[in-house]
Amino acid sequence: MLNLNMDQLHIFIRACEMGSFSAVARELGRAQSSVSHQIQNLELDLGLVLFDREGKYPRPTAAALALLPLARQSLGQLHRFQQAADSYERGEESSLNILFEELVMPDRLNDMLASFGNRFPHTQLQLSSTSGEDAVARVARGEANFAFVTSRDSYPNALDFTNLGQQRVLSLACPEHPLAQQNQSSLGEAARHRQIVTASDAHRHRWQLSAQMWSCDSLLQALDLACKGIGWVNAPYELARPFLKSGRLIELNLTNALNTWCLGVDLLCANQIPRGSAGQWFAREARRLYGNYYSPPIEITDRN
Template sequence: MFNLEQTLAFVTTVEEGSFSAAARKLQKSQSSVSIGVSNLEDELDIELFDRNTRKPTLTEAGNRLYHQAKLLLRQADKMNSYALAINNEVESKVVIGTDPAAPLSCLDSILLKIDREFPNTEVEIRLLNHLSLQQALLDHTVDLGIHFGADAYPQYLNFASIHQYKWLCVCSPDYSLASLDIISNEELLAARQIICESMLHHPVLSKTSIFSQDTWQADNLTQCSHLIELGLGWGILPSDWCAERFELGSLITIEPEFNQTQMHSALDFVWASNRNIGKVCRTIIEHFTVQKSSHI
């Protein structure tokens, strides 16, 4: 039965162009590389190289098997990486919960760090409102969470504020409120407001961000924004989310009478302290807690 060493000798010879170059790359003798390839040919009963040319040239069968051999070596590397991750207490999967009203970009630094430092860890992202996310963290069905901050947190939940969002009142350029310089409270009260469903369950946003008597609800920020862009109502959205849509001209800001001061909300990174966590979660927690302390 052929082995990975023979397969590696074959693939390296193809990629380096000769047995001697492959030997230098693998830091082996040329004869051991040549013998490894010959043994592989014997095991497979297939001629991989045409040796009548000055340099070894792949046969048609050799070319087909070369691509399979590369996949085999890649899979072997992946097995080694998985084994190393298990031995180093790296989680095979991390579940991250995020507020549906928060732009997905709030996860960028987390996802990039996991991809860079823990490429074998699977990531699952769940959209959960404020209360559901906190309960999922306490139940240990979610590992890490990001949501808009509240005045108090349940016992065993730790947090670090990672971003400050400014909320903007927006509508479509074609919406009836778009042509008004200042919108009275009565006009706003009568106009339909599009809200993200998670705001209804938030202890702060439910009191400060829902104004109209006529409301339509959407599950997440993308749906909410889409309904506003269609001209079906006005809404309050995070400024980071709106920036690109302002450039495209699909949204504009409006100036309600009630909005005399800018509205801000802290986005908090949240995790449970009463559980054992793996290396991935520890690394992410340290990243945000160090980041927070460096800004103090």
């Protein structure tokens, strides 16, 4: 079995690139005999001649040149292995599992996740959308680290929670929809058109307005159905943004409480799971993110 190490691979790579054992020794601040010894040991381990030593300078053999890109790749993997191990030793989690209800998906969440990836390159993220009930249960059981959910009156004792603010939910339809053809539409007019609802059974009564209703588990699918003129739908800005930007959907101007629907948003975490440096950063930035990008609470009034 080979007993390769990072130092040996580095010396081999630099010897191929520089064409001189003495130049590699000067670069590394070592004696030339030390560099030569490392190359000889590698040749013995591999059972190959890696350098032709007939001339003034050692020349990589055909086998060495074929192995060179693999050596570079292996050295890079060893560096990443060491960096990851160092990160975990400093208290960075190896992975975080994050859940969210689609209706309260944070604005600019992906921007925050991009910053997270740059800061914690060795922490793997598992991101899942699910119902609020499932998110609460999974975090309480310790199966997930964080969840963004609609605010509730109470949670299991196994959970810690922070109220992050309010998320406004838009009412949307395709430009050809009858509701979109009017500058303003009333709640009664909206109720006469098919509505695509994505809320769970427990919260559907809050969102269902029309007797003509299609139920959909996926909010992205519901938005796509609305683009095809199937009905109108409610969605947070973050998920609706690409549809609004492309003009496939427009925000309806409803003249009463429907266009000021908003949801309180809580961040849940399991209090039995110790939080490392990555988790601490995520929790802090989630609070800052909502404070920077979420609308202030909207007073809901019935204008009829």
